[in-house]
Amino acid sequence: MNTKLQSKGETVFSVTNYILLLLVILICLIPVVNLVAKSFSDEASILAGDVFLWPINFNVDAYEVVLNSKRFLVSFQNSVIITVLGTILNVLLTIFTGYALSRSRLRGAKAIMMLYVFTMLFSAGIIPTYLIVKELGLLNSLWALILPSLVSPFNMIIVRLYFFGIPDSLEESAKMDGAGNLRILFQIMIPLAYPVIATIALFCAVEYWNSYFDALMYINDSGRLPLQVFLREMLMSVSDATSNIDMLSSADVPQEAIRGATVVAATLPIVIVYPFLQRFFVKGMVLGAVKG
Amino acid sequence: MGMNKKTKKMGIVLLLLMLTASALAACGNTKNAGNGKGADASAAPTTAATKAPKEKVTLRILGENNMEEFPAGSDVNNNVIINELRERTGFDIQWELMPKDPEVARQKLNVLMASGDTPDLIILSNKGIFGNFVQQGLLTPLNDLLESDGPDIKSTLTEEQWKSATFEDQIYAVRTVNFSSAVNGLLARKDLLAAAGVGEIKTQEEFYQALKALKAKDPSIIPYAANLAQGLSSLDAIASMFYPPVDYVQQDGKVVYTPLLPAAKEFLAFANKLYAEGLIDQEAIVSKSENLKEKLVSGQAAMSTVGWYEEPSISKALAEKKPGAEMVFMAPPVGDNGAAGFSRNSTTAKYFMIPKASKHAQEVMQFLNKVTNDEIINLISFGLEGTHYELKDSKLVALPEQENIRYRVYYNMFDTIELGLQRLEQKGFAPYFEAVNKTAKHENVVNLVPPVELVDKTNQELIDLRNEYFLKMITGALPLSAYDEYVTKFKKLGGEAVIEALNTAYNGN
Numbered sequence: 177m178n179t180k181l182q183s184k185g186e187t188v189f190s191v192t193n194y195i196l197l198l199l200v201i202l203i204c205l206i207p208v209v210n211l212v213a214k215s216f217s218d219e220a221s222i223l224a225g226d227v228f229l230w231p232i233n234f235n236v237d238a239y240e241v242v243l244n245s246k247r248f249l250v251s252f253q254n255s256v257i258i259t260v261l262g263t264i265l266n267v268l269l270t271i272f273t274g275y276a277l278s279r280s281r282l283r284g285a286k287a288i289m290m291l292y293v294f295t296m297l298f299s300a301g302i303i304p305t306y307l308i309v310k311e312l313g314l315l316n317s318l319w320a321l322i323l324p325s326l327v328s329p330f331n332m333i334i335v336r337l338y339f340f341g342i343p344d345s346l347e348e349s350a351k352m353d354g355a356g357n358l359r360i361l362f363q364i365m366i367p368l369a370y371p372v373i374a375t376i377a378l379f380c381a382v383e384y385w386n387s388y389f390d391a392l393m394y395i396n397d398s399g400r401l402p403l404q405v406f407l408r409e410m411l412m413s414v415s416d417a418t419s420n421i422d423m424l425s426s427a428d429v430p431q432e433a434i435r436g437a438t439v440v441a442a443t444l445p446i447v448i449v450y451p452f453l454q455r456f457f458v459k460g461m462v463l464g465a466v467k468g
Numbered sequence: 469m470g471m472n473k474k475t476k477k478m479g480i481v482l483l484l485l486m487l488t489a490s491a492l493a494a495c496g497n498t499k500n501a502g503n504g505k506g507a508d509a510s511a512a513p514t515t516a517a518t519k520a521p522k523e524k525v526t527l528r529i530l531g532e533n534n535m536e537e538f539p540a541g542s543d544v545n546n547n548v549i550i551n552e553l554r555e556r557t558g559f560d561i562q563w564e565l566m567p568k569d570p571e572v573a574r575q576k577l578n579v580l581m582a583s584g585d586t587p588d589l590i591i592l593s594n595k596g597i598f599g600n601f602v603q604q605g606l607l608t609p610l611n612d613l614l615e616s617d618g619p620d621i622k623s624t625l626t627e628e629q630w631k632s633a634t635f636e637d638q639i640y641a642v643r644t645v646n647f648s649s650a651v652n653g654l655l656a657r658k659d660l661l662a663a664a665g666v667g668e669i670k671t672q673e674e675f676y677q678a679l680k681a682l683k684a685k686d687p688s689i690i691p692y693a694a695n696l697a698q699g700l701s702s703l704d705a706i707a708s709m710f711y712p713p714v715d716y717v718q719q720d721g722k723v724v725y726t727p728l729l730p731a732a733k734e735f736l737a738f739a740n741k742l743y744a745e746g747l748i749d750q751e752a753i754v755s756k757s758e759n760l761k762e763k764l765v766s767g768q769a770a771m772s773t774v775g776w777y778e779e780p781s782i783s784k785a786l787a788e789k790k791p792g793a794e795m796v797f798m799a800p801p802v803g804d805n806g807a808a809g810f811s812r813n814s815t816t817a818k819y820f821m822i823p824k825a826s827k828h829a830q831e832v833m834q835f836l837n838k839v840t841n842d843e844i845i846n847l848i849s850f851g852l853e854g855t856h857y858e859l860k861d862s863k864l865v866a867l868p869e870q871e872n873i874r875y876r877v878y879y880n881m882f883d884t885i886e887l888g889l890q891r892l893e894q895k896g897f898a899p900y901f902e903a904v905n906k907t908a909k910h911e912n913v914v915n916l917v918p919p920v921e922l923v924d925k926t927n928q929e930l931i932d933l934r935n936e937y938f939l940k941m942i943t944g945a946l947p948l949s950a951y952d953e954y955v956t957k958f959k960k961l962g963g964e965a966v967i968e969a970l971n972t973a974y975n976g977n
Contacts, residue, residue, distance in 0.1 A: 220785035220788035220789050221789075223785040224785060225759075226766070302575065306583055307585075310585060392567040392573075393575075397543070409568045412568045
């Protein structure tokens, strides 16, 4: 229907747009496809630079190595724990804080707010933070990656502003119907805030999934390192060979295919989970809209 | 009533939160033994303490992470080798590993040092970090300790080797030796050379004629490939015909910077000729080592300067891709002025440093003194005699069980050249190494002296400047006359002061 209404110029415009956007998609996709192709190819073909978009001498050896690797599985598990637990706690606490600070009846809300904003402007630096983590006995524990940044002031402010936008009258009428503070929060406010919660949940999840620097700072035990660290070490160990000859052995220097397979195996879960999350987010938004 | 219900609910939520928190905290901390309380660790009873009547001192050792995967049920602090090591030395050592990412590793070290929560012993190979720590006064001087508690350590190194860890007459680190001092060799396709009718290549002229013959035989072949995007070292085979392919060498009792030698100009002229005639890969300037490897493996390139440890994988892949192709390390040609030989890495390696904040400096020295013992070096290199290796004709022969131990992390301790070579042989790398070892000759003076602040600061700039000008002159982007401009800029950057500083550090005048 639309096409009939379009003038020639508009058609040209759309076609050019499509072509350009397709090109952009291709540019983004080619490295990924190349990596996937490499992960299924044999070593000699990769070294010779023959593999481009399609695997040569197709095999799944690399995946067998990766999926049987204890460190991969352990790191993967760690990352899942950090992400799931961290996101749940983080979102919950952010909502609590944001909601409380958005209510005018909370005395001293402004002062508390200032304290949060202060941390956005000034940070203590690596060493004091490290000392606190250490003195709390969190070193070498996954909690060191979850607890120190449990409420991000930035996210909290977004949530708080959102709650501000919800009229007080809604809360008052709920109160009249006999709802307590918690019921108001969980059954009225939170359902109304699904869109914003979905947004900050996504922020948090990505941040926790990508934990890297903190993990290297606070965790020494290789059994407790997250996936990103494992990935990085995997990708770096080839260049390591130059500095440490004892690492060399035809069997266990990670070959190109294994590196590719590790990256794929580490990325795939998020890629798979994402569409489901997205649907949930959209639903949440609709839900909020209907009720509001 | 409503109030009551509300508080109840809230209570339950809080309780649940706390329960999950404590449960997870508990399982997160089970293996935290040596870590939580750091400094007063000697008081902390550890697993070992239950057995031994006398409490073992806990020593925290921070080492580089060159570890591979430990089999299920064991880890870096719980495996056959470390348990045996604890048994034999009488110290409860707890190993920590540095992050592999060098930038993060540096930051973590700084945080550890600044927080006072330092390990008792740091074993690293980074010279810059060592120099930094010394200059900041973070390390324990070792002269007295070596005298009182490290009698066996003193003799593991020569006077000259100790010099590389000495500042103002105080030794600040124990070092060990590194067997793998040879790096690069001239790798060539024997079959292609034979097909082009090239015999032995001994001189610069023969080298030139060989490259020309390769190109004449098959114009699609790149006679000499290089990865110049990562510096000049892939041209070492060519440069070594003119001057030692390392930055600073000792000549006639003085330290000189090789790019300033008259021979450097001749090298540039020769390399420029090769490049202009298409004998050096025209894409070399944008090639990285992966690209170079790719060209060798796919059979496009006939020659290059390559590290010996790259050879096995290149040969293996080449054999699959091009049956009949043969890759060998060739003796490099000798220059008209008699110059020959590749670079040689320092035979001294690693810095064993005791931070000032450690309360166990003396125990660390006692521990180090014990691990210089040959039997313990054998243990950390090969495992247990009878289980992991056996002695045959005074040579160590690996038993199948050796594949199951993940001992590599302990190489970060003492080593001997003989044992290093034996490990190389056990892994089947000896032929590649030996081929290159014969031609490795020149040692960079920088590696022989203790870290010099001025050198650490300026040297990278000097290297970048040299690479920029040399590459441009070789590829013809700048005329050869730009060499004078290069020298002027070198002086402007303070290059002469760097040479002087190295000279003072090395020759002491």
